[in-house]
Amino acid sequence: MQKKYYLTTPLYYVNSNPHIGHAYTTMAADILARHLRATQRPVFLQTGTDEHGSNIEKTAAEKNIPPKQWCDDISDNFRTLWKTLGINYDYFIRTTDKQHEEAVQAVFEKLIKTGDIYKSEYEGLYCKSCEAFYTESELQDGKCPVHHRPVEAIKEESYFFRLSKYQDPLLKYYEEHPDFLSPSYRAREIINFVKAGLTDLSVSRTKVAWGIQVKSDPAHTVYVWFDALLNYITGRGYNPDHISEEFKEYWPADLHLVGKEIFRFHGVIWPAMLMALGLELPKKVYAHGWWTVNGDKMSKSTGNFIRAEDVVADYGLDAFRYFTFREVTFGQDGDFSMEAFRRRYNSDLANDLGNLFSRIINLVNRNLDERLPEDPSSKTYAEFAALTDKINRSIEDLQFSDALETIWNAISTLNKIVAEKKPWEMAKKDPEALPGFLNEMVWCLRLIAGWIEPFMPATSASMKVHLGAKKAVSEGEKIQPLFPRKAENRPEGK
Numbered sequence: 127m128q129k130k131y132y133l134t135t136p137l138y139y140v141n142s143n144p145h146i147g148h149a150y151t152t153m154a155a156d157i158l159a160r161h162l163r164a165t166q167r168p169v170f171l172q173t174g175t176d177e178h179g180s181n182i183e184k185t186a187a188e189k190n191i192p193p194k195q196w197c198d199d200i201s202d203n204f205r206t207l208w209k210t211l212g213i214n215y216d217y218f219i220r221t222t223d224k225q226h227e228e229a230v231q232a233v234f235e236k237l238i239k240t241g242d243i244y245k246s247e248y249e250g251l252y253c254k255s256c257e258a259f260y261t262e263s264e265l266q267d268g269k270c271p272v273h274h275r276p277v278e279a280i281k282e283e284s285y286f287f288r289l290s291k292y293q294d295p296l297l298k299y300y301e302e303h304p305d306f307l308s309p310s311y312r313a314r315e316i317i318n319f320v321k322a323g324l325t326d327l328s329v330s331r332t333k334v335a336w337g338i339q340v341k342s343d344p345a346h347t348v349y350v351w352f353d354a355l356l357n358y359i360t361g362r363g364y365n366p367d368h369i370s371e372e373f374k375e376y377w378p379a380d381l382h383l384v385g386k387e388i389f390r391f392h393g394v395i396w397p398a399m400l401m402a403l404g405l406e407l408p409k410k411v412y413a414h415g416w417w418t419v420n421g422d423k424m425s426k427s428t429g430n431f432i433r434a435e436d437v438v439a440d441y442g443l444d445a446f447r448y449f450t451f452r453e454v455t456f457g458q459d460g461d462f463s464m465e466a467f468r469r470r471y472n473s474d475l476a477n478d479l480g481n482l483f484s485r486i487i488n489l490v491n492r493n494l495d496e497r498l499p500e501d502p503s504s505k506t507y508a509e510f511a512a513l514t515d516k517i518n519r520s521i522e523d524l525q526f527s528d529a530l531e532t533i534w535n536a537i538s539t540l541n542k543i544v545a546e547k548k549p550w551e552m553a554k555k556d557p558e559a560l561p562g563f564l565n566e567m568v569w570c571l572r573l574i575a576g577w578i579e580p581f582m583p584a585t586s587a588s589m590k591v592h593l594g595a596k597k598a599v600s601e602g603e604k605i606q607p608l609f610p611r612k613a614e615n616r617p618e619g620k
């Protein structure tokens with residue numbers, strides 16, 4: 127049996143509702159998964175929510191509700207958004223799931239036994255929001271580099287994970303597997319971090335009640351990152367006390383998709399944890415960039431905030447998915463502005479694809495009398511078909527914008543051909559040639575409908591219906607546009 131391509135998003139932390147950053151990673155995973163399914167490769171996409179830690183405890187206390195209820199609500203919001211965004215995931219794990227909690231406890235006990243986890247005392251600079259300790263040199267202006275908030279000096283009894291022991295094995299692994307951390311311009315930073323020297327990692331808390339208890343020492347709960355990272359194996363049935371057959375079907379993961387801010391956790395701590403457990407490492411960890419909005423950091427308080435749900439409600443899901451993966455190279459940082467969005471919507475979608483499509487379909491319906499020709503042989507079709515491999519490779523390399531660019535170049539080629547041949551005149555001047563021409567166009571559009579499927583599933587499906595062997599609409603009736611034109615200079619949010 128062919129091993130399933132096992133693909134994950136990070137577990138999203140339920141201290142706040144989902145935003146465009148979460149949507150981005152998850153849509154990327156969905157695009158790749160849809161592509162693999164469409165090319166008959168078994169794939170498994172796991173996503174979920176990360177629900178423990180002092181932040182959750184604090185937020186729930188402020189709202190005066192039990193932490194679990196807070197987690198249930200926010201976790202539901204993530205699932206609702208995934209539905210809105212057409213995410214076709216296979217499994218949604220929550221770190222409050224009993225199976226996960228038991229497996230984390232078992233992992234902790236196993237590593238205490240092997241000596242990879244030991245008890246000591248921690249003194250360090252702690253960012254409450256990150257739930258992470260920083261060294262002096264990692265701070266920016268004495269503050270947390272992520273939150274730009276002051277850190278606290280904290281001293282407490284703690285269990286430690288012997289991360290330092292894995293410094294050399296990690297460096298050796300990076301060297302032998304140059305594709306493990308991608309893209310390479312982000313990997314360099316991680317490798318330099320490891321080269322600078324790893325210190326053991328505090329992996330338990332005595333101050334945090336909302337966490338998974340250490341079984342042999344219940345005054346401690348497991349550090350939220352140590353708990354959350356394990357989801358990638360516990361979600362597939364891993365427990366060190368009884369490793370299931372199911373787990374062997376999935377592990378190692380083929381790809382962990384992450385945002386650049388958590389690359390270090392996934393590129394250093396996670397592989398070291400797997401080494402300690404004697405498990406294989408994932409084949410690839412890929413870190414993408416961040417979105418700004420209108421050139422600035424996204425922030426609810428300044429109103430510089432875009433909700434995926436709102437864009438989808440106004441312009442449709444496929445337009446949103448198209449824009450996010452066309453506008454920016456996956457990996458690099460990008461900027462979201464409604465102005466740029468509307469520009470692409472009208473030019474790329476309403477004009478280039480939408481107009482081309484309705485033009486051809488209307489001509490087919492008016493001139494081809496019930497049947498579409500079944501012969502794909504034509505020069506343009508052959509040239510187009512040869513692009514399929516290139517598009518597939520781009521998607522598999524996570525170069526989504528390259529794939530879309532190739533597709534839209536092909537669309538623009540078709541538009542040029544149509545403008546030259548003027549098929550609407552052909553019906554009168556050269557009626558013999560028209561069926562052959564429309565035949566060629568229909569076959570090319572069928573290819574395009576297939577190519578865009580992972581990105582724009584509903585548009586693809588609608589195109590396929592119209593490009594089928596039967597007339598989709600009755601005589602004289604015009605088809606609905608795929609993307610109705612929108613005014614470009616509307617006020618924000620309208």
Ligand SMILES: [Zn+2]
Pocket residue numbers: 253254255256257270271272273274
């Ligand atoms: Zn922080």
